[in-house]
Amino acid sequence: MTFTEILSSPFLTALVGKSLVVGVLVSLCASLLGVSLVLKRYSMIGDGLSHVGFFALALAAAAGVSGTHSLEASLPIVILAAVLILRLSRSDKINGDAACAIVSTGAVAIGTLINNLTGTGSSDVCSSLFGSASIVTLSEKDMVISIVLSAAVIVWYGIFARQIFAVTFDESFARSAGCPTERINLALAILTGVTIVLGMKMMGALMISALILFPPMTAMRLFGNFRSVVLSSAVISILCFLVGFFLACWFGLQTGATVVTINVLVFCLVSGVRAIRFKKV
Amino acid sequence: MNTNNILLRIENLTLSYGDRPVVENLSFQVCAGDYLCIVGENGSGKSTLLKALTGNRKPDKGIIRREGVRYMGYLPQQSDIQRDFPASVWEVAVSGCLERERKGIHWGFGYSAESKKRAKETLAMLDIEHLAKKPYNTLSGGQQQRVLLARALCASEELILLDEPVTGLDPQATKELYAIIRRLHQNGTAILMVTHDIEAALTESHHILCLCQRHPEKQNAAAPFYGTSAEYKASLSGDGCSCCKPEKTGPANPKILPPTL
Structure with a gap:
């Protein structure tokens, strides 16, 4: 079967189309939020939240929430965790890094136990960790939720772009200039949680944070100003997703792993070219 | 005085x-x-x-x-985050105008014409207008402080x-920075x-x-x-x-x- 045949088959178009829309939106959101997360040294939050996402899926399954509702069930749990992790990581009394790791590893452990107790099959566990093996698992409703939430992320980012820059670059100055830094940080954490939940089914809990890390890291090696980094991060993320997605369809690979691998390759390529050009990494 | x-x-x-x-x-x-x-x-x-x-x-x-x-205007101590931050001198300086911007819905990274003019004049006053497009993280320590000073002046x-x-x-660089601050003070x-x-x-x-x-x-x-x-x-x-x-x-x-x- 050729590419055009795959794409023209009406049944597949519907399935691929949904995954494609959700994937592109999640990649876009993750790359936008990722720039601030990486620069603020909050990468751990993204990683920690994806582990909590695994826990949330396990809990949803245990509570008898069927697969089609798992998205709505995980959202509040991950959002709560986002607020908690942000609080912990900014606390003076606790080592933020360690606090974040405690929440995430704890969530994985409890999630695994819940899976054991409810007798969740290892294939289900595998798919929540590594992403769905097929592209059939996304429902119409998943797509609608994804579109609405992604739109929220993009609108928020667009409206607060200048504040987001100010808070990312220098929180002390931003606060002295009357910028609502706490609210921006909170929104950043919550929207990261939302993005992770949206992308988790397709990408898998272990790999979703790659979408947050790689595009900004690549973009930072290409540009020296914030606006270009944000825009190129979004473009790189969407392109990597599209390439990875079609390769995965073509060769019957897992979408998440393929997309992340493409991201890794692009990052290495850009770093390599830069190293040769500037004789340093 | x-x-x-x-x-x-x-x-x-x-x-x-x-x-x-x-x-x-x-x-x-x-x-x-x-x-x-x-x-x-x-x-x-x-x-x-x-x-x-x-x-x-x-x-x-x-x-x-x-x-x-x-x-x-506030010039805080530099943090580690800033040292390798991808931002242009212009972006840093003009962000000082944030509080002065009109309230209401605004889309994107751009600033009002008024703020841009203010930032431009401030950079010129501190003799760093030519650096505007340069990445902040490639500047020397003295130049970085001037940029942050420009941002503070944009604020007030x-x-x-x-x-x-x-x-x-x-x-x-220390001597130069003190001279600049002295000049600012003389300007009121x-x-x-x-x-x-x-x-x-x-x-x-x-x-x-x-x-x-x-x-x-x-x-x-x-x-x-x-x-x-x-x-x-x-x-x-x-x-x-x-x-x-x-x-x-x-x-x-x-x-x-x-x-x-």
């Missing part, structure tokens, strides 16, 4: 680390045209005080009131607060600077606030000194200010933290 036009009024301010008060019942004013240096040992609460003045910390007690100014040309602005600069900007560099504080500023360290075992440490630079200088050789009193004889040993690099 002191026109008695009060910009910032601080009354009975108390700040503490945990249970230990570092600043207690402090009252002073910053007036238009002032050049005030805040000195004191490490841990005496200089930076904590500045954080409180800029809204980065809630006072435990007391009042901080902006009276004659609506905006103020009436009052700027600086937190150890010469830390990490080489002697030449009130300066409030936290510094380790007592020598510079004595020569550059007109007023000095010295926060004396409060040892937990020494209950009645001396009260903070506030006065003109000349008075402070006189107090150093006498018994005026206990925390900065010279070790034995001679002038105070001012260079607690010499510029490195």
Whole structure:
């Protein structure tokens, strides 16, 4: 079967189309939020939240929430965790890094136990960790939720772009200039949680944070100003997703792993070219 | 210079680390045209005080009131995050105008024409207009401080607060930065600077606030000194200010933290 045949088959178009829309939106959101997360040294939050996402899926399954509702069930749990992790990581009394790791590893452990107790099959566990093996698992409703939430992320980012820059670059100055830094940080954490939940089914809990890390890291090696980094991060993320997605369809690979691998390759390529050009990494 | 036009009024301010008060019942004013240096040992609460003045910390007690100014510029100590941050000089400088921007829905990274003009003029005034498109993280320490100073000036040309602005600069860059600050002051900007560099504080500023360290075992440490630079200088050789009193004889040993690099 050729590419055009795959794409023209009406049944597949519907399935691929949904995954494609959700994937592109999640990649876009993750790359936008990722720039601030990486620069603020909050990468751990993204990683920690994806582990909590695994826990949330396990809990949803245990509570008898069927697969089609798992998205709505995980959202509040991950959002709560986002607020908690942000609080912990900014606390003076606790080592933020360690606090974040405690929440995430704890969530994985409890999630695994819940899976054991409810007798969740290892294939289900595998798919929540590594992403769905097929592209059939996304429902119409998943797509609608994804579109609405992604739109929220993009609108928020667009409206607060200048504040987001100010808070990312220098929180002390931003606060002295009357910028609502706490609210921006909170929104950043919550929207990261939302993005992770949206992308988790397709990408898998272990790999979703790659979408947050790689595009900004690549973009930072290409540009020296914030606006270009944000825009190129979004473009790189969407392109990597599209390439990875079609390769995965073509060769019957897992979408998440393929997309992340493409991201890794692009990052290495850009770093390599830069190293040769500037004789340093 | 002191026109008695009060910009910032601080009354009975108390700040503490945990249970230990570092600043207690402090009252002073910053007036238009002032050049005030805040000195004191490490841990005496200089930076904590500045954080409180800029809204980065809630006072435990007391009042901080902006009276004659609506905006103020702040030059915080540089953080690790900034050293490899991908931002252009222009983006950093113009972000100082954020508070002045019109409220309401705004889309994207752009600023109003008014703010752009303001940022452009400020960069020109500090002779860094040619760097506008350069990435901030490729500049030298002295240039970076100028950019942050430009950002502070974009926020306010009436009052700027600086937190150890010469830390990490080489002697030449230090001299240049002090010269710029002096020029700003002559142009009418009130300066409030936290510094380790007592020598510079004595020569550059007109007023000095010295926060004396409060040892937990020494209950009645001396009260903070506030006065003109000349008075402070006189107090150093006498018994005026206990925390900065010279070790034995001679002038105070001012260079607690010499510029490195």
